Amino acid sequence: MTTIITVTSGKGGVGKTTTSASIASGLALRGFKTAVLDFDVGLRNLDLIMGCERRVVYDFVNVIQGDANLHQALIKDKHADNLFVLPASQTRDKDALTSEGVEKVLKELEHQGFDYVVCDSPAGIEHGAVIALTFADEAIVVTNPEVSSVRDSDRILGIIQSKSRRAIEGREPVKEHLLVTRYDPKRAHEGEMLTYTDIQELLRIPLLGVIPESEVVLQASNQGIPAIHQKGTPVADAYQDAIGRFLGEEHPLRFVEYEKPGLLKRLLGGK
Amino acid sequence: MPRRREPRPAPALELKTTRFAGIQIILNSTEHAALNTHLTTLFAATPDFFGGEAAVFECGRLPADAAPPDWAWLVQELKSRGLNPFAVQNASGELAAAAAQAGLLVLNAAGPAPAPEPAPPTDTAPVPAAAPTRFVDKPLRSGQRVYAAGGDIVVLAAVSPGAEVIADGSIHVYAPLKGRALAGARGDTSARIFTTHLEAELVSIAGVYRTFDAAPDTAVAKKPAQIRLAEASQIVIEPL
Numbered sequence: 001m002t003t004i005i006t007v008t009s010g011k012g013g014v015g016k017t018t019t020s021a022s023i024a025s026g027l028a029l030r031g032f033k034t035a036v037l038d039f040d041v042g043l044r045n046l047d048l049i050m051g052c053e054r055r056v057v058y059d060f061v062n063v064i065q066g067d068a069n070l071h072q073a074l075i076k077d078k079h080a081d082n083l084f085v086l087p088a089s090q091t092r093d094k095d096a097l098t099s100e101g102v103e104k105v106l107k108e109l110e111h112q113g114f115d116y117v118v119c120d121s122p123a124g125i126e127h128g129a130v131i132a133l134t135f136a137d138e139a140i141v142v143t144n145p146e147v148s149s150v151r152d153s154d155r156i157l158g159i160i161q162s163k164s165r166r167a168i169e170g171r172e173p174v175k176e177h178l179l180v181t182r183y184d185p186k187r188a189h190e191g192e193m194l195t196y197t198d199i200q201e202l203l204r205i206p207l208l209g210v211i212p213e214s215e216v217v218l219q220a221s222n223q224g225i226p227a228i229h230q231k232g233t234p235v236a237d238a239y240q241d242a243i244g245r246f247l248g249e250e251h252p253l254r255f256v257e258y259e260k261p262g263l264l265k266r267l268l269g270g271k
Numbered sequence: 272m273p274r275r276r277e278p279r280p281a282p283a284l285e286l287k288t289t290r291f292a293g294i295q296i297i298l299n300s301t302e303h304a305a306l307n308t309h310l311t312t313l314f315a316a317t318p319d320f321f322g323g324e325a326a327v328f329e330c331g332r333l334p335a336d337a338a339p340p341d342w343a344w345l346v347q348e349l350k351s352r353g354l355n356p357f358a359v360q361n362a363s364g365e366l367a368a369a370a371a372q373a374g375l376l377v378l379n380a381a382g383p384a385p386a387p388e389p390a391p392p393t394d395t396a397p398v399p400a401a402a403p404t405r406f407v408d409k410p411l412r413s414g415q416r417v418y419a420a421g422g423d424i425v426v427l428a429a430v431s432p433g434a435e436v437i438a439d440g441s442i443h444v445y446a447p448l449k450g451r452a453l454a455g456a457r458g459d460t461s462a463r464i465f466t467t468h469l470e471a472e473l474v475s476i477a478g479v480y481r482t483f484d485a486a487p488d489t490a491v492a493k494k495p496a497q498i499r500l501a502e503a504s505q506i507v508i509e510p511l
């Protein structure tokens with residue numbers, strides 16, 4: 001059985017691709033055979049974040065249109081065994097990803113024994129984003145601590161529960177997970193941003209994790225190595241915790257509390 | 272290459288009757304300055320609240336000899352605020368003629384009347400609720416809308432900001448109501464709205480509506496409440 005995980009948000013620039021790369025890598029590191037698929041036609045950035053852009057020969061649309069087979073198009077990841085990347089196409093035609101075509105590719109991945117397929121969704125609530133969530137078994141809804149991002153996530157949750165195959169066929173609904181990213185505990189504490197509890201109260205779906213805002217993400221993407229490989233950093237640890245929770249483990253939340261620097265205490269040298 | 276199976280072609284055009292929910296714009300005056308001022312205050316808090324909603328001008332409350340408003344201007348003003356007026360109802364004489372001239376449909380018009388008739392009743396005939404209750408047990412998210420035609424609706428999960436619950440009868444929300452609730456959508460003034468947590472953007476009963484700014488009445492905000500229509504077509508909100 002292959003589990004299809006769609007990473008979505010409605011809004012752009014919130015960390016979907018960063019999350020897709022790290023979650024897929026993390027699952028593969030734990031021994032699951034995993035594929036990560038870029039649904040963002042026209043914008044090839046998953047391959048950059050995964051550091052495999054130079055090895056792209058065929059893409060998702062080539063496979064759907066029969067120009068290449070899946071085996072030729074899947075790129076084996078350099079940093080994790082068991083991980084394969086299916087890059088996006090640079091075609092301008094946003095409708096090139098048909099639902100029949102996508103379904104065929106997903107069936108083929110299941111046939112090849114993949115445990116997880118992670119779908120990196122484009123922004124928006126139109127064709128591309130809907131195609132990416134059509135076949136989802138689970139959805140990771142990536143949300144930044146801002147009202148507009150929460151509103152977009154709410155909207156995408158409505159779309160998941162009405163347009164996914166599971167919804168249309170009346171099967172068990174897509175399992176929803178909230179992942180808060182780019183979280184700055186200090187700004188949340190000072191009321192400049194929503195807190196993760198505010199967000200959870202607004203969206204009312206289970207919290208998978210909170211990923212802190214960190215420069216590590218940009219550095220990692222410049223190097224083409226998913227952030228989860230930056231061992232010992234809060235971002236990598238937070239993604240590891242999220243993957244653990246996804247697999248049913250219990251982990252307390254980390255990196256969410258703002259701790260005031262004990263300046264006075266330090267000055268006074270108090271114990 | 273496998274060819275996609277073509278579905279049997281549907282006829283290019285089909286006709287069916289429909290009842291759709293829209294907004295009633297009740298005119299109490301046709302005077303330009305008064306309309307202009309009121310439009311500004313009415314929409315100040317929620318400038319683009321009505322995302323492209325269809326709307327009808329209700330003229331039944333206007334005095335029989337009211338001069339027509341500048342229909343084209345009025346339509347333009349409302350369009351710029353996300354409402355799409357397309358018709359007038361209970362209008363006659365000069366009022367109706369001017370509306371037709373401005374491209375508006377004239378509903379319930381009894382032909383051009385030589386002498387204006389006395390003002391018809393303020394609202395269209397109420398349609399009492401009769402259909403079975405509709406139940407919704409999943410959250411209603413932003414952008415979603417459910418409509419219980421002819422009856423009541425019971426919602427057992429939260430209604431998000433930007434979501435909309437519409438019923439010809441009453442609305443019961445046993446969860447936070449943060450979106451819009453429109454009861455008595457076809458004119459039933461006895462319809463009511465109930466919720467265990469009132470935080471709505473808008474409530475409406477039989478076309479009489481009220482929007483909320485950031486802070487609604489503290490007695491009921493985020494608390495169980497009942498919303499009904501009082502005698503003078505006034506929205507009344509009471510704690511439960």
Ligand SMILES: Nc1ncnc2c1ncn2[C@@H]1O[C@H](COP(=O)(O)OP(=O)(O)O)[C@@H](O)[C@H]1O
Nearest residue numbers: 012013014015016017018182212213214217218
């Ligand atoms: N936890 C984070 N901390 C800091 N920057 C982040 C974080 N997550 C994502 N970013 C940055 O935000 C931008 C958008 O991220 P990306 O994953 O491409 O979002 P999306 O796929 O949703 O458009 C990128 O510049 C990325 O480096």
Ligand SMILES: [Mg+2]
Nearest residue numbers: 016017040121
């Ligand atoms: Mg992206």
